[in-house]
Amino acid sequence: MAVRRTDVARLAGTSPAVVSYVLNGGPRPVSARTRAKVLAAIEQLGYRPNSIARSLRMSRTMTLGLVIPDNANPFFAELARAIEEEAFAHGFTLLMGNAAESDERQTTYVRTFLARQVDGLFIVPAHGHAGFLPEVERSGTPWVSLDRQVPGATAPSVLVDNHGGAREATNHLLTHGRRRIACVAGPRDVMPATDRVSGWRDALTEAGIARAEMSVVHTEFGRRAGYRAARELLAQAKRPDAIFVASDEQAVGVLRAVSEAGLRCPDDVAVASFDGIPGAAYSTPALTTMGQPFAALGRAALAHLLAQQAGTTAPTEVLPVTLVRRGSCGCPDPPGGDAPADGEAGSDAPVEVVQP
């Protein structure tokens, strides 16, 4: 069918193995003359190596799998982007699976990826579920859990400082003179969500605010959920003068609810959130948020995978988040969404008005 290594060897008047040595630069040396003939034959036949066969032989696929809970969520999209970038830089191809918040789909993807003999697996576990755990552990495939931890898993996790970040964001709202700071939280069963709630609570407690003065709404991540949660909070008798929101996506919905309620952000209700997705710079007002170090997360995740391949035992790693001050908290709002978003192309090219 396709043109094989054998065909190249025949045309070059040599053996298939030599073709391998030329292509792979080893493990055995090959004379310059033979190499030239092989290269010519490859060119002439339009030969392309079959990496499936290579994978079978080498039991190494140079493929990594990534399973995320929700493709449509910009935070996971950004995380996926960072991981893809890092994988590409190391010569790996990434298989992407979207669990769509379903434990079943999540497990299906893990199973598929394992059957495909991926060299490693990145998993952002959907809400507490972890039906995939037994299979992945038994396979012996290196894996890393991201953003969230799986109870009982032996694999390392790469996380961010959710508690500290939430505390810092809340403290920042306090420095703007806000006292009634409510919280739009994530689902109860997701680790980063609960850590962010406790960071918020601790900041308020340290500021001497009574527990009874604190309101929290647990809800899904996502714009719509944030919108609905904020509507509840703003309808309370004692309306909050600020809201700490557990994710930028929810915060976009919160902003919308504030404006529909006839209130202004940050004047009537200040907002600070978490994640630092690119879109956060372009809402009105732009969101003050705890920026996650996406590139560093990607690097750390791959490093942990490679360490496991090398047999090293790598512990869980917690990366810091950094406060990004924009308009929603009451800080001055930088024009034009400040810096060009990561990966945004050609943003500084001159623009010119013309006639069509």
Next chain:
Amino acid sequence: MAVRRTDVARLAGTSPAVVSYVLNGGPRPVSARTRAKVLAAIEQLGYRPNSIARSLRMSRTMTLGLVIPDNANPFFAELARAIEEEAFAHGFTLLMGNAAESDERQTTYVRTFLARQVDGLFIVPAHGHAGFLPEVERSGTPWVSLDRQVPGATAPSVLVDNHGGAREATNHLLTHGRRRIACVAGPRDVMPATDRVSGWRDALTEAGIARAEMSVVHTEFGRRAGYRAARELLAQAKRPDAIFVASDEQAVGVLRAVSEAGLRCPDDVAVASFDGIPGAAYSTPALTTMGQPFAALGRAALAHLLAQQAGTTAPTEVLPVTLVRRGSCGCPDPPGGDAPADGEAGSDAPVEVVQP
């Protein structure tokens, strides 16, 4: 190393071939008793088939490749999501490649995917570039170009009605009484961008507006580019009273520029855009936009691939876009970003304010 088909056969007291027949449901029948023994052995050993070996043997990988120009752009992200969804539903796994607007990376990905013997390839070509064309054509692998057409390609394209959509959006701004309707366009060398410009121009011409009254800025897709383009337009002596924007992403930047200029949307400057990304429902005001049929695009793309596999010749397909009326054009702005976004989870669960 791993547990193989042979091991299962030995334990079940049968031959490796029979194990295949049990797993694949054929092609030969297996007695109920043998099947039970095989299943038990599989369970006991924790056997998992190696699909690399299967792929090599079958010369079918059940893997498809997708190359997009920019992972960070929500439009491509949404398109990717739709395609992944469709591929998953048909039992395919998707390899995702982000060309990051680089022709070189784009070609690298196509080459990698071909080497991995993907059963088909979806390509959203980066700006006019098409360095990958010779290789993919010669490989004989079925492929489809999406969103944009590649000059000289034999493969079918799946597109939307860019001209008609732009025309409809512009006409809609005209019905709101706007006359000075400027245009923020995409890059000059991208087909859908130029088609949208001509749709906008035709609508204005039909309305009797002189060419000299039309202003257009060509720029990159992306929020920041839209922001900078709108700043130019709003600084003109005769300021436009509406802007047709070639993409929602750019429109988000346009909204930002309008608000920074101390103007209000839609009162001073109405905006209509193109794409219908989920985020468009949550800007302030929400964006009136020409919604692309993402799910249908995914379906069409896969259908074209499968048709090619079956040897059928499939022509280019153009899908319709639909006007989504929201606040930015002057229509009433539906509350809370109207319907739950596609793929947004659990959005209608009750929310409740509690103490932490």
Next chain:
DNA sequence: TTGTAAGCGTTATCAT
């Protein structure tokens, strides 16, 4: 109904 064996395209280990 079941066992045997060839072959998918590659790499690595033998000899030469």
Next chain:
DNA sequence: ATGATAACGCTTACAA
């Protein structure tokens, strides 16, 4: 420095 050959794990045609 090179040529032959066994193996990777699976599917299927063929023989029994």
